[in-house]
Amino acid sequence: MALQGNLRDFSVTKLLNLIHIAKKSGTLTIQGPNELASLAFLDGKLIYGQRGDEGGRLISILRYNHLLTEEQAATLQTRPEAANDKELGLLLIHANYLTQQAILQSLHKYLNDLVFRLFTWNEGIFQFYLGILPPDDRITVRIDLENLIMEGARRMREFEQLQEEIPNLDYALKFTDRPDARLRNINLSVEEWRVVSYISPKNTMRQIARANRLSEIELRRIVYGLIQAGVVEILLPEGLPPPPSLAKIQPMPKTPEQAGLIKRLADRIRSL
Amino acid sequence: MQTVKMVVTGPFNSGKTAFIRSISEIEVVSTERKISLEVEKVKETTTVAMDFGRITVDDDLVLYLFGTPGQKRFDFMWEILSEGMLGFVVIVDSSRPETFREARFILDTFRAYAPTPYVVAANKQDAPEAWPVDDLRIALKLDPSVKCIPCVANDKEKVKVILLELLGGILQEIETGDKS
Structure with a gap:
């Protein structure tokens, strides 16, 4: 084991910078607040990643990117090729279901999203295993870390802004009491609906994030x-003044x- | 900390999001979605709840810019966003005369919500087919006292001019008590 520590002391940005500059090859695992993630690097480039226990396999990545339906994924799981991502990829290409380009783009998107998610983790035990690379049956890509780090830094600024607006996730949410609000036509994304379904004075925002496996930034953004949009408001514990940033803007x-x-x-x- | 807000409104695809992006000191908190209606597929995404930008003046004063959703089916957001606004900017795509009537409707609606000062930004003046400001003024049936200013929403300097004109109007209203 070459390197280990806590994200509190050594952030994801610093870790990726180090791997990029030193052109390291190996696998970085991070045990975050709610889940485990791992990233593999070859000569300082990101080649593979896995979130949780089932992430990282081609079927779950294609499912994640909505390139497979749940039924298609279940059917593919029963095929012998499912044990080997490269064989499975070839099967999909030969069946004219997906092109190689579409598969690679899907892998890129999955890895980018995973890294951006890791940028929002402030706490977690990391370990870097030098020279450990993904199994041969996995499809790898080569992603330059420089752009990822820059985009991650931009997202961190956004995160800080959202943190300023919603400083405490230990408060609950409630639906606004606005009889005049015409909310029946509002369009919510799947993630927004998931959050909305948990809104109750009993659930703090932190609990909602955990239940939906959302990062803090994802939860704050939603x-x-x-x-x-006037759909919800923060339910403050009795006796506490509202946070200044959430005070209603007065005429x-x-x-x-x-x-x-x-x-x-x-x-x-x-x-x- | 005192917070004040201005609203940036206008028809679909008029340039409201670009306008706020040009001047906001933060990454604009945007709620864009892929467009589902075929007739509105002029661009890939549109704002469905609001855009949100910020300009910090100092430790005591922050200006928020709220962009309204452009598609008509989200117009229930307008009144919510207009609450407490200092003034508003109506962005008009000078190159799309088919949107002028809607721009006028939006202008009248926001005036009804709150009789605050406003300016009209004649956007996309860099487009070859853009209507000159004087023609746009006639098409929108603007009163001569209403400021209609040429604009390119991606150009920060042009955006600054629009906001300064609006602030000038607000200042004049305060100083003269004029509510027209």
Whole structure:
């Protein structure tokens, strides 16, 4: 074992930078708050990844990217080729069901999503096993870490912003009491529906994230959208004042005293 | 911390998201979705709940920019977003005259929600088929007192001009008590 520690002391960004710069080959495993993930690298490039116990296999990746239905995935699992991802890939290509390009794109997307998810982990035990690579039957790709690290850093900034808006996940959510709100036509994504289905004064946002296997940033992004859409609001424990960032934006009284405020806004915009 | 907000509205695909992206200091929190209606497939995604951008003035003052969803079936969001707004910008795609009538409708709707100052941004002025601002003003039946300003939403400097014009209008209203 070449390297081990806690993400608190050595972040995912630093780990990936190290692997990239030192062109390391091996497997990084991270035991996060709710799940296990592993990434494999060859000469500093990301070649393979796995989330949880079943992730990383071609069937689950294609399923993850909606390239297979649940029934198709179940049928494929019964085929002898399912034990070997390369053979399974060939089977799908020869059956004209998927092209090689589509399979590789699917693997890229799965790995990118996995890495971006890891960027949001602030806590977790990591271990880097030098020279350990995925089994030969797995399909590997080669992804340059530089762009992934840059995009991950951008997403971290977004995460910090969302954290500012929803600072505490230990509060519950409740549906807004707005008899005038015309919410019947609202369109929610699958993830949003999953969160909505758990909304109850008994469930904290952290519990909802855990139940849906969502990362903190994914949960915050969804809750933030729902709050802004007027669908839900944060249920504060009794006696606590609302967080300042969630206080409702009040109409500004148009008094002469507010002229100074408008001038400050104008000065700031000019300076941008 | 005092927070104030402005709303950026306009018809579908007029450039509201680009407008906010150009000026926001944060990555715009966007709620875009793939477009499902064939007739609206001018672009791949559209805003369904709101776009959200921020400009921090100092430790005590933050300006939020809210972009409204462009598709009509999400118009229930408009009133929610208009609550407490300082003023609003109506973005019009100068190159798509078929959207002018809807732009006028949106303008009137937001004026009904709150009689706050507003400006009209004649967007996509860099497009070869864009209507000149004067023609657009006639097409939208704008009162001569309403500011209609040429705009390219991807150009930060042009966006700054629009926001400064709006702030100028708000300041004038405060100073004169004019509610027109």
